[in-house]
Amino acid sequence: MGDSDPQPSMFYNISLEKFVPQEHPLRRMRPLIDDEGIRKACKKLYAKLGRPSIPPEQLFLALVGGYVLGIPSDRKLAMELQCNLALRWFVGLDLDRDAWDASTFSQNRRRRFDPSGVLELLFDETVERAMREGLVSRHVSADGTLVRANASFKSFAPIEVQDPTEYKRRLRAQDPDDDEPRDPGNSTVDFRGEKRSNATHRSTTDPDCRFVTKRSLGTASFPGYTVNALMENRNRILLGIGVETFRSSASETGGGWDLVERAKERLGFEPKTYGADKGFFAAEHIKRLLGAGIEPHIAIDRGKQPAHTAVRLRARGVGYRLSQRARKKIEELFGEAKDWHGMRRLRRRRLFRVRDEVWLIGWVLNLKRLASLLPQPSPA
Numbered sequence: 001m002g003d004s005d006p007q008p009s010m011f012y013n014i015s016l017e018k019f020v021p022q023e024h025p026l027r028r029m030r031p032l033i034d035d036e037g038i039r040k041a042c043k044k045l046y047a048k049l050g051r052p053s054i055p056p057e058q059l060f061l062a063l064v065g066g067y068v069l070g071i072p073s074d075r076k077l078a079m080e081l082q083c084n085l086a087l088r089w090f091v092g093l094d095l096d097r098d099a100w101d102a103s104t105f106s107q108n109r110r111r112r113f114d115p116s117g118v119l120e121l122l123f124d125e126t127v128e129r130a131m132r133e134g135l136v137s138r139h140v141s142a143d144g145t146l147v148r149a150n151a152s153f154k155s156f157a158p159i160e161v162q163d164p165t166e167y168k169r170r171l172r173a174q175d176p177d178d179d180e181p182r183d184p185g186n187s188t189v190d191f192r193g194e195k196r197s198n199a200t201h202r203s204t205t206d207p208d209c210r211f212v213t214k215r216s217l218g219t220a221s222f223p224g225y226t227v228n229a230l231m232e233n234r235n236r237i238l239l240g241i242g243v244e245t246f247r248s249s250a251s252e253t254g255g256g257w258d259l260v261e262r263a264k265e266r267l268g269f270e271p272k273t274y275g276a277d278k279g280f281f282a283a284e285h286i287k288r289l290l291g292a293g294i295e296p297h298i299a300i301d302r303g304k305q306p307a308h309t310a311v312r313l314r315a316r317g318v319g320y321r322l323s324q325r326a327r328k329k330i331e332e333l334f335g336e337a338k339d340w341h342g343m344r345r346l347r348r349r350r351l352f353r354v355r356d357e358v359w360l361i362g363w364v365l366n367l368k369r370l371a372s373l374l375p376q377p378s379p380a
Contacts, residue, residue: 014095017089074102119360127238130235130366135237144251147224151206155204155223230260237366272294286311
């Protein structure tokens with residue numbers, strides 16, 4: 001049985017490179033991120049005078065590393081950046097430098113990155129890289145999922161109450177008159193027996209979220225958003241990802257079509273086939289696809305219009321069956337994002353901020369796919 005040696009060494013001659021295994025996911029993803037491209041995209045966001053700032057590529061690398069490791073919290077990310085040597089190597093932070101404060105991320109988002117659209121550009125770069133490498137087919141699948149918003153049921157107030165201060169005063173009046181200490185940030189709200197709906201109530205915390213539910217499954221409603229994605233079928237590369245304010249099934253069909261148009265405008269990509277589940281079996285949506293020359297390989301549901309008949313006729317072909325088999329892979333991407341990369345419950349509030357968070361998650365998913373598909377450079 002050995003004994004520990006409590007005598008510390010006086011000098012160390014080490015490199016962060018030694019602490020990152022060759023099979024570590026961060027090592028495989030690091031060559032795919034272009035530091036100069038990030039600096040170029042962020043150049044207009046920084047002033048020419050003043051003290052030098054934290055390099056923008058390091059901020060984005062820290063965010064990517066945090067979401068890869070399942071650390072979406074800024075405070076936990078700052079703590080992990082202080083002690084996780086693999087994350088330090090990924091970001092490019094030397095051993096003799098302290099990690100940044102957690103407010104560094106929130107202030108840079110608010111002052112620079114939120115209105116700039118940089119994350120959308122970085123996401124598009126992964127798609128363009130995949131297209132150059134021949135990894136993107138012309139057969140796509142679309143789907144939508146409901147994601148919990150960063151808002152509670154208590155935050156929903158009647159629409160006629162416009163002043164949040166007045167609404168909170170009314171909530172305080174409902175607190176029980178007893179000797180128990182009250183929590184000023186979590187007031188007592190008794191909404192049992194009160195009918196709440198998207199037509200009558202809005203969240204004071206995140207006014208853009210809505211009560212969401214899938215009626216076909218009979219699930220309970222909760223505050224959330226609809227997140228749509230467009231995936232190519234061969235290698236599961238995300239071609240687009242977007243967030244919509246919930247409006248029943250129209251938020252899926254409308255969001256799915258918006259992603260098709262976005263892929264054409266920004267990436268020059270036009271799909272040949274379009275696979276989806278029964279939620280997309282809407283006549284207007286099918287007409288749009290047919291008008292654009294896209295084969296609608298959508299799961300068949302009830303409907304007797306000519307557009308529905310056009311889909312039923314295609315259901316006998318081999319291509320339709322292959323699309324229906326491949327389109328289920330997009331649900332695996334949603335599951336991966338929710339289980340490992342923070343999309344189970346969104347952290348940010350308001351639609352334009354939530355979209356940036358989802359762009360970041362989509363960027364991480366595409367980087368992971370490229371890291372597994374592209375050959376890795378040999379270790380030096």
